[in-house]
Amino acid sequence: MKSVGHLVVLSSLCCVISGYSDRDRVRDLMSKYPLIDGHNDLALQLRKLHNNRLSQIDLHNVSNVATDINRLQAGHVQTQMFAVYVMCWAQEKDAVRLALEQIDVVRRMCTEYQDFELVTSTQEIKHSEMNRKIACLISLEGGHSIDSSLPALRMFYQLGVRSMALTHTCNTPWAESSSKLYNVYQRQNNSLTHFGKAVVEEMNRLGMIVDLSHTSWETAWAALKHSRAPVIFSHSSSFSICNHERNVPDWLLQELKKKQGLIMVNLHSKFISCRDEANISHVADHFDHIKEVIGAASIGVGGDYEGAVSFPQGLEDVSKYPALILELLQRNWTESELADVLRRNFLRVFEEVERVRDQLKSTGPSEVQISVEEVQNPCRLVLRPPDTTGHSDRSGSSRARQEPKGLLMLSIGLLLSSLHMIQ
Ligand SMILES: *[C@@H]1O[C@H](CO)[C@@H](O)[C@H](O)[C@H]1NC(C)=O
Ligand SMILES: *[C@@H]1O[C@H](CO)[C@@H](O)[C@H](O)[C@H]1NC(C)=O
Numbered sequence: 001m002k003s004v005g006h007l008v009v010l011s012s013l014c015c016v017i018s019g020y021s022d023r024d025r026v027r028d029l030m031s032k033y034p035l036i037d038g039h040n041d042l043a044l045q046l047r048k049l050h051n052n053r054l055s056q057i058d059l060h061n062v063s064n065v066a067t068d069i070n071r072l073q074a075g076h077v078q079t080q081m082f083a084v085y086v087m088c089w090a091q092e093k094d095a096v097r098l099a100l101e102q103i104d105v106v107r108r109m110c111t112e113y114q115d116f117e118l119v120t121s122t123q124e125i126k127h128s129e130m131n132r133k134i135a136c137l138i139s140l141e142g143g144h145s146i147d148s149s150l151p152a153l154r155m156f157y158q159l160g161v162r163s164m165a166l167t168h169t170c171n172t173p174w175a176e177s178s179s180k181l182y183n184v185y186q187r188q189n190n191s192l193t194h195f196g197k198a199v200v201e202e203m204n205r206l207g208m209i210v211d212l213s214h215t216s217w218e219t220a221w222a223a224l225k226h227s228r229a230p231v232i233f234s235h236s237s238s239f240s241i242c243n244h245e246r247n248v249p250d251w252l253l254q255e256l257k258k259k260q261g262l263i264m265v266n267l268h269s270k271f272i273s274c275r276d277e278a279n280i281s282h283v284a285d286h287f288d289h290i291k292e293v294i295g296a297a298s299i300g301v302g303g304d305y306e307g308a309v310s311f312p313q314g315l316e317d318v319s320k321y322p323a324l325i326l327e328l329l330q331r332n333w334t335e336s337e338l339a340d341v342l343r344r345n346f347l348r349v350f351e352e353v354e355r356v357r358d359q360l361k362s363t364g365p366s367e368v369q370i371s372v373e374e375v376q377n378p379c380r381l382v383l384r385p386p387d388t389t390g391h392s393d394r395s396g397s398s399r400a401r402q403e404p405k406g407l408l409m410l411s412i413g414l415l416l417s418s419l420h421m422i423q
């Protein structure tokens with residue numbers, strides 16, 4: 001320990017003498033280990049601000065957002081998980097279509113611009129880094145977008161989705177949200193149902209990362225226990241430092257570490273300081289605390305830019321990541337720990353997810369289906385096998401149990417839509 005301390009003192013002395021500043025160290029470190037960021041909602045802003053009309057903007061320089069190619073490059077962001085997010089009030093309506101449209105816009109963005117490259121594997125991430133491209137990974141934010149269907153999940157995988165958050169701010173028929181915003185699919189002591197477990201198993205089989213940001217702690221725990229592969233929190237911070245429901249308590253961090261998983265720290269001020277304002281010191285406190293509890297090998301960064309409204313002073317947009325790394329360096333994080341946080345931890349986790357997928361190669365696609373009673377969705381058309389009992393249903397199909405719930409949901413949705421609660 002002592003000799004390491006001496007080395008640190010020595011090396012900082014050298015730096016002062018040679019004029020090699022901490023800023024230079026950060027630049028060199030981030031050039032060698034450019035950031036893999038766990039969460040960005042640019043696609044949501046493209047819809048809200050531009051109705052997904054990519055032809056009308058230049059992604060190098062986009063106003064009214066915190067993310068564009070110029071700033072990603074300035075921030076040494078090499079891989080970005082782009083969230084495909086659909087509002088919860090679409091759950092019983094057109095969430096699947098909206099999610100497809102958001103995948104389309106991310107795919108367009110990442111194939112029409114030379115600076116981007118759409119990737120689907122760790123191999124491709126490494127390759128794109130060598131080619132000096134910004135790799136785009138697609139993550140589906142919210143299990144409501146698969147409409148309780150494993151075939152739909154598989155088709156999302158085919159389109160390039162490599163990570164899915166089990167919930168957003170609403171419960172799904174099979175998993176529970178950390179948020180109590182929506183009064184849907186309430187249940188007790190069943191935070192991950194039989195079908196929910198089948199979703200996790202199918203994600204393991206496909207090689208899709210299980211993301212527990214936004215789930216209730218109970219669901220997170222159940223999914224973590226059930227998953228064969230490591231899991232992540234793509235954009236959550238420490239509950240001990242800021243007791244927001246979106247953050248992760250120490251006991252759950254311990255479980256995450258046992259599973260070799262990863263927490264990618266969210267920078268949104270509300271989750272950092274529990275207030276609307278924060279600064280880099282507050283953010284670094286989360287990193288320090290999580291490191292103290294589970295070590296630097298389980299930590300990453302999931303900025304959540306475009307998904308939230310206020311970011312800490314000095315971290316206003318994606319070009320500012322070096323300022324965070326500088327703060328951690330000055331808090332005596334080693335370069336090796338920072339290289340882990342910047343990218344090696346995520347690559348390790350994703351590689352493990354791919355390894356589990358390979359192990360499961362001989363397992364066929366799951367045919368588990370959710371029961372009609374559990375989905376209770378008036379929009380769901382149920383195609384039945386031919387009726388052999390004589391009671392013919394001439395249309396050969398029927399709607400799921402009709403309830404006035406759909407309308408109620410709509411009005412709750414509209415009410416909440418004005419509250420701007422994305423995160
Ligand atoms: C980005 O565009 C704005 C106008 O929309 C312009 O003022 C600014 O100079 C541009 N920045 C870069 C780096 O191109
Ligand atoms: C359900 O869970 C709650 C808290 O998690 C617990 O207090 C209660 O005893 C449980 N009930 C049953 C029937 O398991």
Ligand SMILES: *[C@@H]1O[C@H](CO)[C@@H](O)[C@H](O)[C@H]1NC(C)=O
Pocket residue numbers: 278279280281282
């Ligand atoms: C951040 O704010 C706290 C007060 O909440 C202050 O003590 C600290 O010095 C600030 N840090 C920076 C880097 O401004």
Ligand SMILES: *[C@@H]1O[C@H](CO)[C@@H](O)[C@H](O)[C@H]1NC(C)=O
Pocket residue numbers: 005008009330331332
């Ligand atoms: C970092 O380490 C140096 C040398 O060991 C020490 O003097 C300094 O107080 C430490 N800084 C922090 C923030 O722990």
Ligand SMILES: [Zn+2]
Pocket residue numbers: 141213214235307422423
């Ligand atoms: Zn989110």
